[in-house]
Structure formats: structure tokens, C-alpha cells
Amino acid sequence: MWFGDEYWLVRFAFQRGLALLYLLAFLVAAYQFRPLAGEDGLLPIEWYVDGVSFRERPSLFYLVPTDRAIGIAAWSGVALSAMVVLAVPYWLPEGYATPASMLLWAVLWVLYLSFANAGQTFYGYGWESMLCETGFLAIFLGAGSAAPPFVVLLLLQWVLFRNMFGAGLIKLRGDDCWRDLTCMDYHYETQPIPNPLSWYAHHLPDRFHRIETFGNHVVELLIPFLYFAPQPLSALAGAATIGFQGWLMLTGNFAWLNALTIVLAIPTFSDGALAAVLPIAAPATASTPLYLEVLAVIVAVLVVGLSVRPARNMLSETQLMNTAFDPLHLVNTYGAFGSVTRDRYEVVVEGTTDEEITADTEWRPYRFEGKPTDPGRRPPQVAPSHLRLDWQLWFAAMSPTPRRHPWFFRLLGKLLEADEDTLALLADDPFDGERPTHVRAVRYRYRYTTPEERDETGRWWSRERVGTYVGPVSIEELRIREPQLR
Known part of the structure; x- marks a missing residue:
């Protein structure tokens, strides 16, 4: 043999x-x-x-x-x-x-x-x-x-x-x-x-x-x-x-x-x-x-x-x-999962068409194919394909700010410009190809619902807001803060 x-x-x-x-x-x-x-x-x-x-x-x-x-x-x-x-x-x-x-x-x-x-x-x-x-x-x-x-x-x-x-x-x-x-x-x-x-x-x-x-x-x-x-x-x-x-x-x-x-x-x-x-x-x-x-x-x-x-x-x-x-x-x-995180953090990116940001501003979330943005959405099957942006968003969410992830600011800039190639990486564009005036990123802690909670609400996830990842920003403000976006 x-x-x-x-x-x-x-x-x-x-x-x-x-x-x-x-x-x-x-x-x-x-x-x-x-x-x-x-x-x-x-x-x-x-x-x-x-x-x-x-x-x-x-x-x-x-x-x-x-x-x-x-x-x-x-x-x-x-x-x-x-x-x-x-x-x-x-x-x-x-x-x-x-x-x-x-x-x-x-x-x-x-x-x-x-x-x-x-x-x-x-x-x-x-x-x-x-x-x-x-x-x-x-x-x-x-x-x-x-x-x-x-x-x-x-x-x-x-x-x-x-x-x-x-x-x-x-x-x-x-x-x-x-x-x-x-x-x-x-x-x-x-x-x-x-x-x-x-x-x-x-x-x-x-x-x-x-x-x-x-x-x-x-x-x-x-x-x-x-x-x-x-x-x-x-x-x-x-x-x-x-x-x-x-x-x-x-x-x-x-x-x-x-x-x-x-x-x-x-x-x-x-x-x-x-x-x-x-x-x-x-x-x-x-x-x-x-x-x-x-x-x-x-x-x-x-x-x-x-x-x-x-x-x-x-x-x-x-x-x-x-x-x-x-x-x-x-x-x-090689190696995988040398450490296991105890809490799940997610960055939810949102946009608005309001010219001025107020307490009443309506923010609409961008939905990524593999991210649990909507607590009521069942987790998808995507493997053996590879959602590279979604994976990096998982890593980015572990930090309270995006400073170690320079691509994140460029992502916000692309969303503000309604860049077609970038939007193609997402599952849903809430603005249907139109440019938002501002975007922001909010950090949440997610956990699975219990069987009792899911029976009652139909949701797969429960979440609580834990901070602001990037505050409301326009394309002009972003270019001033991040010169490489020019």
C-alpha cells in the first residue's frame, strides 16, 4: 500500500x-x-x-x-x-x-x-x-x-x-x-x-x-x-x-x-x-x-x-x-482560534440624506452579506466563498476605534460617494445608488437570543449599543480628517 x-x-x-x-x-x-x-x-x-x-x-x-x-x-x-x-x-x-x-x-x-x-x-x-x-x-x-x-x-x-x-x-x-x-x-x-x-x-x-x-x-x-x-x-x-x-x-x-x-x-x-x-x-x-x-x-x-x-x-x-x-x-x-472572544462586537455603518444632523435625524443601516446587522435576519450560509470585507469588519469591531484599520475611513468615503464597486460588496444599499450626505459607524455588542426570546420576538440576535465608532461625517469632513481620501 x-x-x-x-x-x-x-x-x-x-x-x-x-x-x-x-x-x-x-x-x-x-x-x-x-x-x-x-x-x-x-x-x-x-x-x-x-x-x-x-x-x-x-x-x-x-x-x-x-x-x-x-x-x-x-x-x-x-x-x-x-x-x-x-x-x-x-x-x-x-x-x-x-x-x-x-x-x-x-x-x-x-x-x-x-x-x-x-x-x-x-x-x-x-x-x-x-x-x-x-x-x-x-x-x-x-x-x-x-x-x-x-x-x-x-x-x-x-x-x-x-x-x-x-x-x-x-x-x-x-x-x-x-x-x-x-x-x-x-x-x-x-x-x-x-x-x-x-x-x-x-x-x-x-x-x-x-x-x-x-x-x-x-x-x-x-x-x-x-x-x-x-x-x-x-x-x-x-x-x-x-x-x-x-x-x-x-x-x-x-x-x-x-x-x-x-x-x-x-x-x-x-x-x-x-x-x-x-x-x-x-x-x-x-x-x-x-x-x-x-x-x-x-x-x-x-x-x-x-x-x-x-x-x-x-x-x-x-x-x-x-x-x-x-x-x-x-x-x-498554521493555526486557528488560539483565543476565543467572549463577547461579540459589531460595527454598524449607517447613512442619512439630512443636510444637518439633529437628534431627529433618520439613520439607515448598510447591510453586509455576512454581518448580523439586523437582529431579525437569520445568519446566512456563505462558505466556502469568502466575504473578505465582512471578515475585516469582524476584526475591526474588536477595537473601540478604527485607527488601526485605515481602510475603514476609505470605506466610509466610498459609501459617501456611492461608489458602485464598493456597494457591490454589500448585501443592500439603503439609498439605492444615491449619495448620502453623512455616514456614521456605531458599535454594538451582540448576543444570540435565547430559545424563549426567539419564540417571542422571532429574532436571532439581541444587541446593545456600546459606543460610537465614527461620528457623523460628510465627504468634505472626511477628506480633511483623512488626507489620503482626496
Whole structure:
């Protein structure tokens, strides 16, 4: 069971899953990158170009920092991802399949690396680095009837191990509630973007929350060591990981983090294990091309060398999570929810068409797709898509003022200008494309309603105002306060 020619089906399934996630990621970039980090974005791309060197954060957009280049790259990524989803390299004559596959995966990696490195705060998530790292390794899996290099499958398991084990360690080190098994009392309510089942998960019995927190430690701290065990232990560990990630997908919106982790778990299986659950059988395979075997060994040596710092970090008492240790995101360190917030804060952005602000001014809220602005609105299902602005609003709301988030003032300016690209990132514009005269931002503390409260009011949330995030401001006043908005 340890030979590469028994992993053809594993490779095929892994490639289809990863290509689907690439497709989704490029679609998100096509619709969101320009208003967030394009030429006139909330964090303009010139800030990236002026702030770092190409060597520090290489990207095609460093060389061509234009919206046109961004659009071409995003839609090219969509088209190429679709080709890989359809297994186009497998259609080619033997001898061409593997080179074509390597070229396609290499272009996808370069394109997405460009977005990840140029996206600034809006691309500062661990799953961006994980997609880059996984996409790089996918270049060397081959295609057609040739067997995949088994060493590359081991490297993919190494990514999965660092993802899961790093998350387990950061939890034990980061917050007492993980050690006393109470973190899940808060998690479903305070996670960045709850989904339709989060309210119900929050109200499960306390005993269930203790058991699931303990189970989290088992899956993240013990199970990962079995990824490298012989079959069927490796497949059982992969199945446990998939089940764990499936529960997280059912009860929260974490972009494509969970889906990517599930895809990374596929290499823990063998063809025999997958054939039992997939309606496809592996064909007779040929030996791995010599040049691919050589390249796979070179990549393995590179990864081993680059793994030293991430491994030291993972075992360190001062462990960092979701950090890239090289500009190409080849080997990174991961982790999630090292600490869990006990209270949920939200920033509600409102506007008015009144020329003068008085106590009687009517303020109308802007509604974001993933934010619980309206207490009566059921939390939406958005994952595995990624609402990048909504995620950053969750981080911003943790602070009583937006001074650490310069993009927020630019957001207010865009709303005052009724900028179409920015408004497209929202779920609802209360002014139907017209310009408000003033906007403001109010900070609230949100909590889930109890079952009794929801039966009585129909609301999913209860909230109380805790402060003013940004007071009423016009576009002229905002430009004076924030010169970069001019």
C-alpha cells in the first residue's frame, strides 16, 4: 500500500477538489479584489507597491499594478481552474499529460500567489498561504496514466499535519477556555460569520460543548500523527479529519479553510479506500516518469529545508499562527482560534440624506452579506466563498476605534460617494445608488437570543449599543480628517 502506483485515484480526486477551490478563489478575486485592493481600492495597490519590495512579496501586480491586469489574471485563473476541474490534461496523449498538467498547475500557482501577496490585509488569512503551498505541491503530481510520485503525497500530508497539529497547539497555549473545555460555550456566537446552524449549535447542552472541545483536542493533537501510519490507520485518520471539518462547515462560515483541509486529507487514503466510496475505479497505471521522480525529490529536499523554521515555531512557547516564512508561501505555519472572544462586537455603518444632523435625524443601516446587522435576519450560509470585507469588519469591531484599520475611513468615503464597486460588496444599499450626505459607524455588542426570546420576538440576535465608532461625517469632513481620501 505504500507504492505510488496505488494512488492514481487519490491523485485524481485530490486534483479535482483543489481545482474547484482554485476556481472559487479566482472568482472571489474577480469580484472583490479590485474594490478592496485595486487601483482605487480600500487599500490601493500602490500602497502594496510602495510598501514592500518585489523580493519580499513577489506578485505580477508589482510589475503591472493596474485593474486591467488584475481582471485578466483573475478570469484567466477561473478559466484555467475550470480546465483542471474537467481533467483536461488527462485527455491528452500519454507523454503530454504530465507536462501539460505541470504547466497548468504552475500558472495557477503564480497567479494566485500574485493575489495573495498583493492583497494586503484583505488577503492576510492562513488559508491563502495554505492554498499557495498546496497549489505548489500539486504541480509535481503528474497526470494521465502515470503514477504520482509518492513523496509528493507525503508532502501534502505534511501540510495537513502542520495545519491540524499547529491549530491544536495554539489552542492549548493561547486561551484558558481550551484547557478547561469551555471555549465552545462562546465560539458559535462570536465566530467571524455565523451560519444558519450556528444559533442551534450554540444552544446545545453544556455537556455536549465539553465533549466537542475535548474531541477537538483529540482530532488536532493526536490524530495527525496517524496520517503517516500504514493503511488503514492513515485512512481512518483522514476520515476523522474530514468528519471534524464537516462539522465546522455545518456550523460556521470559514471561507474555504475547512474545504481545503478536507481536500488535503484525501492523500491519507489509498486507491482501495477511495474506490469503496467513489463511483470510479483506477485504471492500470504506468510508472512515474523519471524526470518527475527527480523533480519530486528536489522539491522534497527543498520542503525539508524550509520546514525547519515553521516546525520550530510550531513547537515554540511563543508560537505564531498563520505565518509565511518565505515570500513564495512554500512552507508555512498554521493555526486557528488560539483565543476565543467572549463577547461579540459589531460595527454598524449607517447613512442619512439630512443636510444637518439633529437628534431627529433618520439613520439607515448598510447591510453586509455576512454581518448580523439586523437582529431579525437569520445568519446566512456563505462558505466556502469568502466575504473578505465582512471578515475585516469582524476584526475591526474588536477595537473601540478604527485607527488601526485605515481602510475603514476609505470605506466610509466610498459609501459617501456611492461608489458602485464598493456597494457591490454589500448585501443592500439603503439609498439605492444615491449619495448620502453623512455616514456614521456605531458599535454594538451582540448576543444570540435565547430559545424563549426567539419564540417571542422571532429574532436571532439581541444587541446593545456600546459606543460610537465614527461620528457623523460628510465627504468634505472626511477628506480633511483623512488626507489620503482626496
